[in-house]
Amino acid sequence: MYKSSTRSFPVYDSLRQAIIEQALKPGVKLPEDSIGETFSVSRTTVRSALVRLDAEGLVDLQPNRGASVAVPTIEEAHDIFEMRQCLEREVIERLCKMDAKPILKALKVHLAEEKKYLDVDTTRSIRLAGEFHILLAELTGSRILANYVNEIVSRCSLILARFAQAHSAKCGVDEHSEIIAAIEAGDADRAAAQMHQHLDGVQDRALLNPDDQDKDDVSAILARYVTPNA
Structure with missing residues (x-):
């Protein structure tokens, strides 16, 4: 459900699913280079996915500071x-x-x-x-x-x-x-x-119970969302 209609957007689909499934926790950094390596795509493709997720309120994209999973107050x-x-x-x-x-x-x-x-x-x-x-x-x-x-x-x-x-x-x-x-x-x-x-x-x-930042490696998490031959 709700897969991107564009085949060039596996990064967006996978990041979004990982966030929704709470594999990627609020505040986790989303480095463009490691995400690109995980999906074997360019940083430009990763950036496009992050911009789209930022517009949806799922990612916080800051100039010169990179992207992270959004942290709602x-x-x-x-x-x-x-x-x-x-x-x-x-x-x-x-x-x-x-x-x-x-x-x-x-x-x-x-x-x-x-x-x-x-x-x-x-x-x-x-x-x-x-x-x-x-x-x-x-x-x-x-x-x-x-x-x-x-x-x-x-x-x-x-x-x-x-x-x-x-x-x-x-x-x-x-x-x-x-x-x-x-x-x-x-x-x-x-x-x-x-x-x-x-x-x-x-x-x-949804009671207030903030956990420590997730320390898992982002690449390791997203590797579970890579579709072979995508």
Whole structure:
């Protein structure tokens, strides 16, 4: 989901995925030369990817200081979650006015994938949890709304990486199930309420708990995201 349409952007896709999956933590330096060596691309290509990620709020790119994974403040975290509530309420309202059958089919397939990797693959569980919300937005048929939700869900991954205490992903999967059940019941008010409670829960679980900077080598982390013959 959300792979770049341009084959020359494997660096962007991989960096973005590594950030969303919290393999690259907030504040980690992103040296252009080592990233270029990891992906066997030029620094110009790496720079283009970093500029794009900077525009999305996932990377902090400073003149003469290089790039690093963005570090959200607690004030920004609260603001982002408030905006996310507004966007996802709009998503639910639109979906509840549409034919539920194709929506439910897609959501249940995704939920099954979430359950499959629960407590099995932490990084994939993190990504799938965010993609559930992106899928909801995509199903509205609004590219603009989907793009906004995609960006804000990605930025919430940064917030969780910086502030959240460790917790089981099971609560998120259960809450996703409740949202689907409300849509299936045709109860728009209940679906909106379930989404609101779910996002409140996500925000509550993002308690202030700053860890030390991740000391892992960036090249070693990104090597896991290199696609052979990309």
